[in-house]
Amino acid sequence: MPKRQKVLVLYLKFPSLEAEVISWATFDGTGQKLHMTGDSDEPPYPTGLDALLDGWRLFQSSQAIPEHPGEEFRTSYLKHEFFFEKIEEGDF
Amino acid sequence: MVQLLSTEQMAEFANSGCLFFDGLIDNQTNKEFLNDIGYTDIENVDNMQKYFQNIKASSSIPRIPAGTSLKNAYPHKSPLQKIFKNEVVAGAINSLVGSEAVVDHQFLHLTFPTKYFKKTNQRQMSQVNHQDSTIDPRITFDIQLFYFPTDVTKEMGGTRYHPGTHLRIVNEMGIAKYQNIKGQKNIVCKAGTIGIFHNGLWHGAGVNFSDEIRYMFKVRLQPTEKQELLWDPEKKYKPLPNKALYWTDENQEKTVNDILMQSYPWQEADTNRLDKINTIKFWRMLTGHKNLDIDYWLTRIENELY
Secondary structure, three states, X not given: OOEEEEXXXXXXXXXXXXXXXXXXXXXXXXXXXXXXXXXXXXXXXXEHHHHHHOOOEEEEEOOOOOOOOOOOOOOOOOOOEEEEEEEEEOOO | OOOOOOHHHXXXXXXXXXXXXXXXXXXXXXXXXXXXXXXXXXXXXXXXXXXXXXXXXXXXXXXXXXXXXXXXXXXXXXXXXXXXXXXXXXXXXXXXXXXXXXXXXXXEEEEOEHHHHHHOXXXXXXXXXXXXXXXXXXXXXXXXXXEEOOOEOHHHOOOEEOOOXXXXXXXXXXXXXXXXXXXXXXXXXXXXXXXXXXXXXXXXXXXXXXXXXXXXXXXXXXXXXXXXOOOOOOOOOOOOOOOOOOOOOOOOOOOHHHHHOOOOOOOOOOHHHHHHHHHHHHHHHHHXXXXXXXXXXXXXXXXXXX
16 A cells, blocks of 8 residues: 655644644645645644654654854744654555 | 824834734725726636736836835825825834835735636645745834735635744744744734734735635835834833732733733743843833833843853
8 A cells, every 4th residue: 555644743832742832734645635824723732742642753853952152032933843744554 | 193103002013013903994095996906896807817917007006116205105195195194004104114214115915716726727825924025133123014905804814924923033934834823813804904014023825715806905114214212202101110020919900011021822931031032122122211121031131240
């Protein structure tokens, strides 16, 4: 059976999987659902840990990078990023 | 006589990066604006590109070179001049970017319903989140005025925006990977509504699932003077004194400082504190009070004895 990857990206309130989800993105390689910007106001899981409990496999997380000297108070992108995947088999 | 913003409205703008004036422009002016751009009933609009090209070719909206004074930008008695002379609009512009602001650019955004995408076999997608223009680490800020000449319903996919993101320094579509952000808002409004965004506010257009075309006219304005106390020429504003921290038994009346220190559900636990610090720095700039503080955030880290 062919396999396809589904990717879930969660941005958390602090850098631990128990933290609350504050931003999220989903990309469905099975083609069953087309996700896009602004398509849901509620996160798919309350925390990163809840995604693990539902079978998502963590494959990347953001590193802790010390603030650059002189730029300690500059704010920019969301910091605590976690990439998950599910591999699905099917007749795609 | 223009109606300058109140200190509370300025604090709301400093904290959230946006202000809205619902249904401010009268129906007659909205109609005149639509006539000016060559508004056509949707039954007679066959093709997205053609409709847009016709508007560009025949619309009476003037071509404005970047850097033109707003005062001279729009023809006498034109609907756009009426909008910019509205006492509330003029007051908000004067309060934020001064009375000598210049036009950076203008653009008419049209968002088409699903049938046009089906007809041309195109995927109908929302616009990704972005910050306009490019990386902008200035203290000076521009404003973007959004004018909605028709009603915008929820189905029409009004502009999505993220309150409180305006002071984050990012690179345009570098934020496109955030499909959804907790606390995101979509503009749903009556015809004639004016929104004013800080140039740094994260935003994007939604998908139009209605049967009508959505119209939005945007003008970016740049100041030519320092943006200090422009809303308060008599310099009446005085910072509030320090209060006891983590003391919950205080007066519960909402103050300007409470407006400035409002948090948003998308903010990280750690960076939220930096967002507050940056809002206080922004408020120092706007008020001219260089040592002003709220909740001791800056005094604490500025107490450097070595």
